[in-house]
Amino acid sequence: MVFASLRSPALAGLVRLGQCFRQSPIPPRTLPEPTTLASWAAAIARALQARGCDAPALFAQAGLDYARREEPEARYPLRGMTRLWQLAVIATGEPAFALDLPRQVQPGTLHALGPALVISPSLHDGLLRLARYSRIVSDAAHIALEREGPRLSLVFRPPHHDVPLADAAFEAFMATTVQLGRGLSAQNQALLACEFRHAAPADTAPYLAAFGCPVRFGQPQNRLVFDLAELQKPLPGADPRQLRYYDAAAADYLGRFDAQPVSQRVREHLIRQLPAGEPSRAAVAAALKLTPRTMLRRLAAEDANYKELLNETRRELALSYLRQGRSAAEVTWLLGFTDPSNFARAFRRWTGVAPARWQETQQAALT
Numbered sequence: 001m002v003f004a005s006l007r008s009p010a011l012a013g014l015v016r017l018g019q020c021f022r023q024s025p026i027p028p029r030t031l032p033e034p035t036t037l038a039s040w041a042a043a044i045a046r047a048l049q050a051r052g053c054d055a056p057a058l059f060a061q062a063g064l065d066y067a068r069r070e071e072p073e074a075r076y077p078l079r080g081m082t083r084l085w086q087l088a089v090i091a092t093g094e095p096a097f098a099l100d101l102p103r104q105v106q107p108g109t110l111h112a113l114g115p116a117l118v119i120s121p122s123l124h125d126g127l128l129r130l131a132r133y134s135r136i137v138s139d140a141a142h143i144a145l146e147r148e149g150p151r152l153s154l155v156f157r158p159p160h161h162d163v164p165l166a167d168a169a170f171e172a173f174m175a176t177t178v179q180l181g182r183g184l185s186a187q188n189q190a191l192l193a194c195e196f197r198h199a200a201p202a203d204t205a206p207y208l209a210a211f212g213c214p215v216r217f218g219q220p221q222n223r224l225v226f227d228l229a230e231l232q233k234p235l236p237g238a239d240p241r242q243l244r245y246y247d248a249a250a251a252d253y254l255g256r257f258d259a260q261p262v263s264q265r266v267r268e269h270l271i272r273q274l275p276a277g278e279p280s281r282a283a284v285a286a287a288l289k290l291t292p293r294t295m296l297r298r299l300a301a302e303d304a305n306y307k308e309l310l311n312e313t314r315r316e317l318a319l320s321y322l323r324q325g326r327s328a329a330e331v332t333w334l335l336g337f338t339d340p341s342n343f344a345r346a347f348r349r350w351t352g353v354a355p356a357r358w359q360e361t362q363q364a365a366l367t
Helices: 011-023 038-050 055-061 066-070 078-092 097-104 113-118 123-138 168-186 205-211 242-258 260-276 281-287 292-301 308-323 328-334 340-351 354-367
Strands: 035-037 075-077 142-148 151-157 191-195 221-229
Touching: 035 038, 035 078, 035 205, 038 055, 038 066, 038 075, 038 078, 038 097, 055 066, 055 078, 066 191, 066 354, 075 078, 078 097, 078 168, 097 205, 113 123, 113 242, 123 142, 123 151, 123 168, 123 242, 142 221, 151 308, 168 191, 168 281, 191 205, 242 308, 260 292, 260 308, 260 328, 281 292, 281 328, 292 308, 308 328, 308 354, 328 340, 340 354
Parallel strands: none
Antiparallel strands: 035 075, 142 151, 151 221, 191 221
C-alpha cells in the first residue's frame, strides 16, 4: 500500500530526506505554463517500465529530458506532461493506466508533502494540508475543499490557461490521494463517491476497483466526496514534532517557488506571446504591471536586459522545438519571426548552421 512502510522506524530516514528538501535550490522555470515535479513523472516512468515500455523514448517524444526525472526539485512543463500521459496510454494500451500510478509512488515523490501527509493527526487534517501544498507537486490545477453538510469534497479544478491537463493526470492524483488515505487507515470508510468531468470509458471496472465507491463520469467537477465524521477520526501515526518540520519544509519550498525574478516573468510572457508576433517592451512591461522604465531598471538589477532575454529565449525554444521534430516553418511562427528567412539567419547566428542541417545532425545522433 502506498506509504504504508512509513509507519516504522524508517520514519527517521525521512528526516534526512527532509534535509535535502530544505537545502536544494529550485531551478528557475523557463516556460509560461504550469509545471509538475519531476519525481511525479519518475513514477510514470516506473509504471511504464513495469509494463515493458520504453520510458526514455516516450519521454523524448513528449519533449521531456528523461535524465531530469531524478534531479531533486526539477520540474517539467505541463505541455510535456500532458503529452507524456497521452503517449503512456497509447503505449500501454490501457485507458486506465493512470489508476496504477499509486503503486509507483515513493516517499519523496510528493516532496515534503508526502511525509507530512503520512504523519497528519487525521485524514481531514491531511486533506487540508494537501489542498494547501499541492502546488509543490503541480501548479497545473487548483485543489480546494468544499463542505456540504456532513460531507467534504476535495475538488480538483482544471487550469485556467490554454494548455490542457490530461484526464489521466486527474485520475492519477485522485487515485494516489485515495490509496494514501487507505495506507494510513485501512479501516476508514470515509470515501463516499468519486466524480470525473470526462466521459465514461468503455470499461469502468478498473475505476470501481481503484476507488472502491460509486464512480460517476460526465460530472461538473473532478472531485472526491468524503464523510466528514470519518475524516476527523484520529490516526495512530500522528507525529506533531515531525509534522512541524515538514510543514516548514513545504512552506519554504512554495516560498522559493513563487518568488520569481522579473527576468523570469519576462521570459514567460515572451514565450506565451511570441506566436502572435514579437511583443514590444512596453507591452511586456504592461503585462507585468510595470512601467517600461521600471521593468528595465529591475532587469538591470538582475544583470539582464530585454534584448538579450528575447534572443536567449528564442534560441532555447528553437532548439527545443526542432528536437521535437517541428518544421522550420512552424518554429518561425512559434518564435514570432516575420518570415522563415529571418528565423534562418537568427539560427545560423546562434549555431553556425541552418535549422534543417542542425535538425538532421540531432536526429543522426539518436540513431
